[in-house]
Amino acid sequence: MTLSRLSARQMFFALFALCTGMLGFGLYLQHVVGLHPCPMCIMQRYALLTVGLIGLIGGLHGPGATGSRIYAGLIGLTAIAGAGVAANQSWLQLNPPGIAECGPGMEYLMESFPLTEVLPMLFRGAGDCSAIDWTLLGLSLANWSLLSFSAFTIFAVWLMFRRQPR
Numbered sequence: 006m007t008l009s010r011l012s013a014r015q016m017f018f019a020l021f022a023l024c025t026g027m028l029g030f031g032l033y034l035q036h037v038v039g040l041h042p043c044p045m046c047i048m049q050r051y052a053l054l055t056v057g058l059i060g061l062i063g064g065l066h067g068p069g070a071t072g073s074r075i076y077a078g079l080i081g082l083t084a085i086a087g088a089g090v091a092a093n094q095s096w097l098q099l100n101p102p103g104i105a106e107c108g109p110g111m112e113y114l115m116e117s118f119p120l121t122e123v124l125p126m127l128f129r130g131a132g133d134c135s136a137i138d139w140t141l142l143g144l145s146l147a148n149w150s151l152l153s154f155s156a157f158t159i160f161a162v163w164l165m166f167r168r169q170p171r
């Protein structure tokens with residue numbers, strides 16, 4: 006079975022499953038491996054969550070041709086925004102500033118602020134955006150995120166212009 010024979014509903018559900026897996030891997034790296042996300046990482050997670058939720062809504066809705074194009078357009082716009090953040094972080098990693106621009110480290114936050122103020126800061130992210138803490142095949146998480154969002158954008162454009170299967 007080729008990709009072009011899948012219904013839009015099936016593709017939207019597959020996109021949701023992929024995004025869920027990617028978010029799960031990010032949470033694994035955070036809570037099991039101990040990599041603290043930076044503010045740009047959190048923004049990329051929000052973009053990934055939004056792409057996944059649009060995919061879930063599109064899958065549950067089972068839209069026709071026009072609805073599929075609308076969902077694909079929303080996915081494409083969100084993916085472009087996520088790619089922009091990932092590209093910015095990738096650039097920061099290639100050209101790190103002298104001082105971390107993304108905020109102080111976790112140790113500083115815990116020593117300097119009460120827990121009631123640290124918890125919201127944790128939600129926003131506390132790592133250094135220019136640090137490369139993990140790689141796969143020579144690419145950082147930001148690089149992989151950029152590739153993923155680029156693929157989502159290409160998928161969205163393809164979905165907007167493909168002929169619907171009968």
